[in-house]
Amino acid sequence: MNLLLTSAGRRGYLVNYFKEALGDEGEVHVANSLNSTAMMYGDKSVITPLIYDENYIPFLKTYCQVNHIEAIIPLFDIDLQILTNSIKEFNEIGVNVIVSSKEIINICNDKWETYKFLISYDFQTPKTFLEISDALNAIEQGNMKFPLIVKPRWGMGSISIFEADNLNELEVLFEKAKTDIRDSYLSYESNLDNQLSVIIQEKLSGQEYGLDIINDLNGKYMNTIVKKKCSMRSGETDIAETLKDEALELVGKSLAALTKHIGNLDVDAFVVDGVSYILEMNARFGGGYPFSHYAGVNLPKAIVSWLKKEKVDPAILKAKIGVIGYKDIQIIGDEAVSVMKKS
Template sequence: MNILFTSVGRRSYLVQYFKEALNGKGKIHVANSSELSPAFQVADYSVVTPLIYDKNYIPFLLDYCNQNSIAAIISLFDIDLPILAKNKSKFNEIGVNVIVSSEKTVNICNDKWRTYCFLKENDLKGPRTYLSLGEAAEDIKKGILKFPVMIKPRWGMGSIAVYEAENVNELNVFYDKVKRNIEKTYLKYEARKNMAQSVLIQEKLKGQEYGLDIINDLNGKYQTTIVKKKLAMRSGETDCAITVQNNALKKLGKKISSLLKNIGNLDVDVFTEDNDLFVLEMNARFGGGYPFSHMAGVNLPVAIIKWLSGEKTDKQILTEQNNILVQKDISLVRLSPKTDIQNTKKYHL
């Protein structure tokens, strides 16, 4: 069984997890729009693809899958998800299982405004959120919204262009700055759907932050929720966390699963404050917090391979140990690019 990871970037650990899960019964292929990817050094095979929004991106992947007997595709990048979800049937026709949630679910998760609306519609709580700078400013005057507030891209990821405003002047400055940042980065591709409403003003949540891995099988059937208490963050990702037993958060995970019918992992950030649960963000993919679940005994790669093979999974495969404290480390990887990097001005990783 050969598996292809798209937009693999620096997720070398996931490549290693799946290699171990395959146990020699298949190969791991990885793809990225730049060969400057540490995961290229870990995989069995690697390939540089066209950019995600290039018209040749999907044809390229289809051809690659045909030539390399790929059984399944897993994407690790939010911007990649809607493109793959939209073209899922094309891969199914050639026998490739794209492990991605439905277009509807992906769009709810990728669009933070739609996330907020989804939460309200289903009696779930999230931070007070605004698309209009004027409406946010008006509610600040009324005392409904209080500083500090967060200004961020509506379609954003990795804490890119996220700012915290302490007063009205900062709010106005950061609002304009986020718009400029969107136009200068790959976030512009998602934002072009509605550039005029591409920036959010959001209440800053306080309290303790948790990360949830909400796991469904390949048919969207609920399996479990893993709860991790976040102890440190770095560049928008969990840097240190401990697995905990929290029935309220597990119940929340099961409810979200029943509503979204996600495929595989759904990465969710939640704050607890005054005995209330506030959902901040949802990512319909393996998130940066999954390694903490894996280190606690959960093995989603093994489960996915068994599901792909039509085998039953032992409940123990997706059962975590509690009180497992883990912190990410920083390591260096020596790359072996085939292009002349010295004469290349810029890579978009």
């Protein structure tokens, strides 16, 4: 069984997780639109056209056929939208695409749609607005107060996320976010509604958590792993601890039933005065997954087993409680790459 991880970026750890899951039963191929560290870990790697290039899907289809790829696992939000629209094309050539439905990808990628989805099912979530006037009206009515968060409607990580302490800052940062979006890779999705490409959001003050909500390849709920975010850096979790939290686990189970997502649903949550709020959802492996893996969860192994139509031991999708993980930074050079290729 050969697998292809697309838009892998710097997630070399995921490449290794899938290589370990496959063992000597197949290869892990890694694709990206430019050279990246994750490509150094793959059994084979390839530079693809840009995601929005008209040749992107034809290139991947040809690559899959030539290299006998059985499944594609996209790792980047924008890639999810392109590939979910092409599931049928890949299925016709015998390739599975491990991605959720168009509807769920749209809900997760578009933070305004995320907000509407959550409030429609009575989940707690920060108050969110598309217009400055609507945010100011909420403040005047006493439903919200400064500081407010300004960020891209379509976006990920910490790109163009600002905190406004007053009206003047709100107006300036709102326009700056629009400019930043136009000059970044976020411009394509934002062009779907260019005038409403920025959201204004209530700032929550509480403990932040990350959830890995796991469904099988048929959208059946498996488990929710809860991690307390102990330290953050540039929108990514630096230190986290696995916890037992029945309230957040229930949130995970409810979201899984509603979305019927495929694989992992990465969710950011806050607990404020004992109330659980959902901030964002990402229908993919998130930056917090390594903490779950370190605590004993092995979703890559489960995915490989599901693809092979094998039964999965529920124990491999459960985390040990109280495990603290720390992210590290390392430099990878040619010498290290040669060692990795031989191992």
